[in-house]
Amino acid sequence: MGHHLQPGDQLPGRIRFTLAHELGHYLVHRHLQASFNCSEVDTTQWDSDERKIEFEANTFASYLLMPADDYRRQIQGATIDLDVLGACADRYGVSMTSAILKWLELTPQRAVLVMSQNGIVQWACGSESGKWLSMHLNKRLANVQRRPLPAMSATRLDTDTNVDRLGTPIDARIWFPQETDGMVAREMRIASDFYRQTMTLLVLPPEVKPWERDKTDDDDDGLENTFDRFVRNGQPPVR
Template sequence: MSDPSTPVAWGIQLSKLWLASGQSFPVRVKDIALEITRTKFADPIGCVIPHGIAGIDGMLSKRQKKNDWCISYDENVTVPGRINFTIAHELGHYLLHRKLRDAFQCGQVQMMEYDSPESRRIESQANTFASYLLMPRNDFEVQVTGHELSFELLGHCADRYQTSLTATALKWLEFTAEAAMLVVADHDEFICWSYCSEAARRIGAYISPGEVVPASVLEYVRSNALNVRESRRVAPGVWHATEEAIESVIVSDQFEQNIFLIRFPLALVVDHAEEPESDAFTVFAENGHGLNWKK
């Protein structure tokens, strides 16, 4: 069987291999990286180790003398699940991009100059690979089907897959038939970025970076800081001109951000057979692996 050529196909294949070998979630990427590449390639991954360099989440580098590759990661990153995602991201570079370069340094977007379309493309591909490896869609659907979506449920999935809450939320938005979006804003009320499910996009729910959080929402968050994870109904005209929304928010003091999960329960959801081309992990690449979670 020939090797896959796309990030999605590689992610699905390795994920299936992991489960077929009798393992369960979370996928232990380090084991996969070492084992699979050793049996498959002449220039395998020889080590997966912490590197202690702040600001660089992960690196993939060729070791000329040994003719192998080393994945290293910042072991001091405190966002749960992010290290696992970072190692998967570097494995993605190895499988998809190692013919292009001898070294990859990955981290927060401001520092990494992911300006060129080419850099953004390969970063996005590595994230897509990681998401398919760690969070297989069929298993994810089993976890959420029959439950009302909430940060708590997403948190359960993030624990299961050992991924960050944001990466997990993006994965859900990628496949859900619900109209929903994730909005990340700084504590000064400005929107950093938002990402919509396909159904939310069709009702025009997107909010551009730099726009401000609706004033009534901000006031609510500031006066209820401790229990805003609880969802609440928000009238039309707040998050969407004509749609009522269900809003919940996580206030991250560590990163000085508010993360909103907005669902539009009454939006007409039209089933359509064709699966849309997803760009969930393009937004991920464009905003850094931690998704703009500044240190």
């Protein structure tokens, strides 16, 4: 069974994931075909329309390189940011993308990883509770074009600073107009000059269901919402 290296495979994290991915093909799929030519797109776009066998090889690689129980121990009690996830990437010898995608698989939090290029969303992958959010970002526009990054997002506004590892609090409706008033997301980002892409990680509070929104409107108990709390603590979110 042969593997053909593609541009970008020379990065250490990519090499490890590619080798684990190909081992998955050998162990699981060698009865289906003799050779696999896996591109960077195949092995990073876990939430795309790739073939079933590519998804299975990716899953095999992620569990081989990043055992779920050990990963959970690394992040237990931590406030998730790109420093924490970067430490996981270093521990397992994988790329930041792979480490984030693994966290999304494990976390109960609403979170979405967005990969963009030249201000255009290339793909988005959500956690289990963030699937609807990623579907919104992956949905093509009426003209079948990919969705641009929101004009007021920190990723678009702070183009001179291509790294924000801890995150900027922003109004969640900037990215997701259907979210409730006062919902605050945390937006982290890091740019890759090598791939000419920007990686944005969005973490949101638990979803407020429509019936809960109605109850909140009817029974205002005077408790401050997340948005007000950020402002009170001297962290005015981007609006």
